[in-house]
Amino acid sequence: MTASDRARRTNDADALCLAAYEKAELPEIGAALVAVGGYGRGELAPYSDLDVVLVHAADLDPGEGAAEVWYPLWDAGVRLDHAVRTEQQMLEAAADDVKVATGLLDARHLAGDPSLTLRLRTTMLAAWRRDARSRLPELHEIVRQRHGLVGEVAHESVPDIKEAAGGLRDATVLRALVATWLVDVPHVALERARQELLDLRDHVHEISGRATDRVGPEVWSELAGRIGVEDAAAAQVALRETGRRIAHIHRLTWRRVDGVLARPVSVKGTRRPDLQPVARGIALSSGEVVLDGRVAPADDPLLLLRAAAEAAEREVALSPATASRLVRESPPVPEPWPAEARDLLVRLLASGRGLLGVWETLEETGAVDRVLPEWQRIRLLPHASAIHRFTVDRHVVETCIEASALIRTVSRPDVLMVAALLHDIGKGELTEHSVAGEPIARRVAARMGFDAAAVDHIGTLVRWHLLLSTVATTRDPDDPATTAQITARITTPEAMSLLLALTEADSRAASAKAWSSWRAGLVKRLAAHVVRTLESGQAPTGAVRDPVDVPEDVRRGATSIAVLDADDGVRVRVIAPDRVGLLADVAAMLALQRTSVRGARAWTQNDVAVSEWDVTDTAIDPAVLRQRFDSIVSGRIDPGERLRPAGSARDGAALAPTVAMRSDASTRATVLEVRAADRPGVLHLVCAALAELGVTVASAHVDTVGPQAVDVFYVQEQSAGPLADHRAAAAAHAVRAALTPL
Incomplete structure (x- = not known):
C-alpha cells in the first residue's frame, strides 16, 4: 500500500462521481459536487466512505438531480456519506461548528461549477484565518476530550490510528493549524509520518477486510509481513513510533499556538527574539527552552541535561532544534557522572507533569540514547499485563x-x-x-x-x-x-x-x-x-x-451487616459469631447481589468473625443484604445452584483456575491460594467447598487484578492449627472441583 494506491482509488472514485453528476443532468453553473474529509485530501483507504456534498447557489433549485446523483454511486457499491447544502448553509455550518470548519478546509472540486467550489474554499479559508484566535481554543478542547476518551497510538494496547493522540485526526488538525498562519510545523517530518500512518491504515483495512481504524492483536503478525519487519513486536514498534512522532509534533504545535494566543497581536515589523536567561547557556524564548549562544555546546557536556531539567521544571517545551543540536555537538557526560549531572537528571525526573513533553522531545531527537542507552530495551514495548494503561517506556x-x-x-x-x-x-x-x-x-x-x-x-x-x-x-x-x-x-x-x-x-x-x-x-x-x-x-x-468494636447483639448471637463509606466505593462489614461456613454465606450474599467485589479480608477476633468487602455498588442497601443473608442461612435460597460456573471444562473459553497450597507462608495456618477468572460466585464456591470438609477460614484476602481474582485463604482445622498434608491436598482438590465447569 502506497500513496500511488490511494491516488488510484481517489481517481476511480472521482470518475464515478463525475459520471453520476452528468447522469443526473445537474447544472454546470451554480451547483458543484465537492469532496470533503479524507476523500477531499485524496486519502481513500480500501474501505473508506466517500464524503461528498452537493453544493448549490441559494437561488438555484437542483431539482430531482439532487436525489438522483447518489443512485449510480450506490449501484456501484460505494459507501457514501452525502449531503445537499446551499453555499450559505455550508458557511453557516462552518461558523457554528469548528469541526465542520476544519473539514471544509479540505474541500476539493469533483464536478459541476468549479467557480462555486473555488469561492467556497476561498471564503472558508479567509474566515478560518480571520477567526483563528477565537476558534482555536474550542478546537483544542475538542482535541483534549478526544484524547482523553481514545488514548494514544503509541501506548494503547489496541491503538486507534485515526482518533487516538498521534493518529490521522491529529495530522489533519495540524494542517488546519498551519492554515491559520499563526504557527508552522516541521513539514517534512510530519508528512513522512502521516504517509506512513496512511500506509499502515491501508494494510489494516486489507487484513481486516473492513473499514476499521483499531489495530487488534490478531493484526500484528500479518502487518509485520506486509511492512517488511521481523515479527509482530517489530510491527507494533513501527506503528507506535509513527504515532508518537505525530503526537510529539502535535503537542509541540499546540504549545506554540497557546503561546501565540497568550500574546497580544504584534505590531507590524520584525524584532529580535526575546531571550530570557534561565541557567548557564540556557534561555527561554517564546515558551521554549533554547540555547542563549553564550556557551558553545562542545564546551559543556551538561547543557543537554540542564536544558531538559529547566524545560520540565517550568512546564515548557524543550526546543527540538536545540535538543538535536546538543545531541550532534555536545560531548558525552564524563563517566562516572559528576555530581551536577546527577542533580540535573534528578531534577528532570522529579519535575512532575512537565517531564512528559520534555522526555518525548528527548526521545524524538535521540537525546535519551545519549543519557540512557539502556532505554532502547523498553522503548515502545507493550505490557503483557492487562492492568497497565501504557507501553513499558511510557509507564516508566x-x-x-x-x-x-x-x-x-x-x-x-x-x-x-x-x-x-x-x-x-x-x-x-x-x-x-x-x-x-x-x-x-x-x-x-x-x-x-x-x-x-x-x-x-x-x-x-x-x-x-x-x-x-x-x-x-x-x-x-x-x-x-x-x-x-x-x-x-x-x-x-x-x-x-x-x-x-x-x-x-x-x-x-x-x-x-x-x-x-x-x-x-x-x-x-x-x-x-x-x-x-x-x-x-x-x-x-x-x-x-x-481490634474491631463488636456490637452487643453480636455477642448475643446476632449478625451485624453494615455499609460504610470508602474512598472509591463502599465497604460492607459483617460481624457474627464464628462458625464453619459463615464466610461462604457472606460471599454468596454479595454474589447474589451481583455487586463487584474489588477486595476483601476476613479474620477472627476471639470467637467473633469479621469480614470487610470493598464493592463498587454505591447504592447497595443493607436491608436487602440482610434479607438475602437470612434466606441463605435458613436454606430458602441455595446459592450453589445459582453460582455454579456454567459451560464445559473442555470448551477452552477461559483459563482453568489454579489452586495451590503454600505450606511455608505461615506457621499458624495453611495458606490456600486461588487464581481464577473474576466473576460473581468464586468466593462462595471456594468457602463452601472448604466448609464441606470442616475446614475453617482463619483469615481471607481477596484481590482483583485486571480480569483475574487472586484470593488467599488462611485455613485451619476446627481445633486450630495448619492442615495435615493429606487434608491440604483434599482441600485443594475440592476447591479446584468447585471452580471447574461441569
Missing part, C-alpha cells in the same frame, strides 16, 4: 511523575527517582524482569556516579519493586510470617520507605485499579508492620491487627 515516565509527588516522604529522593526510572528496565527479557533488571540498574547507577550504598539501594529497589504489593495483597499483612518475608529482603527502615514510595508510584502509573484505596491500605499496613519490626530489631510474635 508516568512512574517518575507519580514518584515526584512522594519525594518528601523519603530520605533519598535521588535514589527514589532513579529507581523509578529503572524499575522496569529488565522488561522484554525471558527471565523475570525484576531479576533481569537489577544488574542493569546497578551498572547504570554506578555509571551515574552514585556511591556504593546508593547503588545497592537502587539495585535492591529494582529487584524487589513488586514485593510489597504482591505480598500485601496475597498474604495476611498481620501474620508475623508475612512481615518476615519482607524483612528477609528489605533490611532497613530507609529502604522500606523507599520501597513503599516506589510501590505507590508504580501502581498509580499502571492504572487506578492497581492503587485502589483497598490495595493502598493493605500495602501501607504491611509497610508499617515492617518498619516497626526493623526499628525494634525484634521479629513480631503475634498478630498486630487492630
Whole structure:
C-alpha cells in the first residue's frame, strides 16, 4: 500500500462521481459536487466512505438531480456519506461548528461549477484565518476530550490510528493549524509520518477486510509481513513510533499556538527574539527552552541535561532544534557522572507533569540514547499485563511523575527517582524482569556516579519493586510470617520507605485499579508492620491487627451487616459469631447481589468473625443484604445452584483456575491460594467447598487484578492449627472441583 494506491482509488472514485453528476443532468453553473474529509485530501483507504456534498447557489433549485446523483454511486457499491447544502448553509455550518470548519478546509472540486467550489474554499479559508484566535481554543478542547476518551497510538494496547493522540485526526488538525498562519510545523517530518500512518491504515483495512481504524492483536503478525519487519513486536514498534512522532509534533504545535494566543497581536515589523536567561547557556524564548549562544555546546557536556531539567521544571517545551543540536555537538557526560549531572537528571525526573513533553522531545531527537542507552530495551514495548494503561517506556515516565509527588516522604529522593526510572528496565527479557533488571540498574547507577550504598539501594529497589504489593495483597499483612518475608529482603527502615514510595508510584502509573484505596491500605499496613519490626530489631510474635468494636447483639448471637463509606466505593462489614461456613454465606450474599467485589479480608477476633468487602455498588442497601443473608442461612435460597460456573471444562473459553497450597507462608495456618477468572460466585464456591470438609477460614484476602481474582485463604482445622498434608491436598482438590465447569 502506497500513496500511488490511494491516488488510484481517489481517481476511480472521482470518475464515478463525475459520471453520476452528468447522469443526473445537474447544472454546470451554480451547483458543484465537492469532496470533503479524507476523500477531499485524496486519502481513500480500501474501505473508506466517500464524503461528498452537493453544493448549490441559494437561488438555484437542483431539482430531482439532487436525489438522483447518489443512485449510480450506490449501484456501484460505494459507501457514501452525502449531503445537499446551499453555499450559505455550508458557511453557516462552518461558523457554528469548528469541526465542520476544519473539514471544509479540505474541500476539493469533483464536478459541476468549479467557480462555486473555488469561492467556497476561498471564503472558508479567509474566515478560518480571520477567526483563528477565537476558534482555536474550542478546537483544542475538542482535541483534549478526544484524547482523553481514545488514548494514544503509541501506548494503547489496541491503538486507534485515526482518533487516538498521534493518529490521522491529529495530522489533519495540524494542517488546519498551519492554515491559520499563526504557527508552522516541521513539514517534512510530519508528512513522512502521516504517509506512513496512511500506509499502515491501508494494510489494516486489507487484513481486516473492513473499514476499521483499531489495530487488534490478531493484526500484528500479518502487518509485520506486509511492512517488511521481523515479527509482530517489530510491527507494533513501527506503528507506535509513527504515532508518537505525530503526537510529539502535535503537542509541540499546540504549545506554540497557546503561546501565540497568550500574546497580544504584534505590531507590524520584525524584532529580535526575546531571550530570557534561565541557567548557564540556557534561555527561554517564546515558551521554549533554547540555547542563549553564550556557551558553545562542545564546551559543556551538561547543557543537554540542564536544558531538559529547566524545560520540565517550568512546564515548557524543550526546543527540538536545540535538543538535536546538543545531541550532534555536545560531548558525552564524563563517566562516572559528576555530581551536577546527577542533580540535573534528578531534577528532570522529579519535575512532575512537565517531564512528559520534555522526555518525548528527548526521545524524538535521540537525546535519551545519549543519557540512557539502556532505554532502547523498553522503548515502545507493550505490557503483557492487562492492568497497565501504557507501553513499558511510557509507564516508566508516568512512574517518575507519580514518584515526584512522594519525594518528601523519603530520605533519598535521588535514589527514589532513579529507581523509578529503572524499575522496569529488565522488561522484554525471558527471565523475570525484576531479576533481569537489577544488574542493569546497578551498572547504570554506578555509571551515574552514585556511591556504593546508593547503588545497592537502587539495585535492591529494582529487584524487589513488586514485593510489597504482591505480598500485601496475597498474604495476611498481620501474620508475623508475612512481615518476615519482607524483612528477609528489605533490611532497613530507609529502604522500606523507599520501597513503599516506589510501590505507590508504580501502581498509580499502571492504572487506578492497581492503587485502589483497598490495595493502598493493605500495602501501607504491611509497610508499617515492617518498619516497626526493623526499628525494634525484634521479629513480631503475634498478630498486630487492630481490634474491631463488636456490637452487643453480636455477642448475643446476632449478625451485624453494615455499609460504610470508602474512598472509591463502599465497604460492607459483617460481624457474627464464628462458625464453619459463615464466610461462604457472606460471599454468596454479595454474589447474589451481583455487586463487584474489588477486595476483601476476613479474620477472627476471639470467637467473633469479621469480614470487610470493598464493592463498587454505591447504592447497595443493607436491608436487602440482610434479607438475602437470612434466606441463605435458613436454606430458602441455595446459592450453589445459582453460582455454579456454567459451560464445559473442555470448551477452552477461559483459563482453568489454579489452586495451590503454600505450606511455608505461615506457621499458624495453611495458606490456600486461588487464581481464577473474576466473576460473581468464586468466593462462595471456594468457602463452601472448604466448609464441606470442616475446614475453617482463619483469615481471607481477596484481590482483583485486571480480569483475574487472586484470593488467599488462611485455613485451619476446627481445633486450630495448619492442615495435615493429606487434608491440604483434599482441600485443594475440592476447591479446584468447585471452580471447574461441569
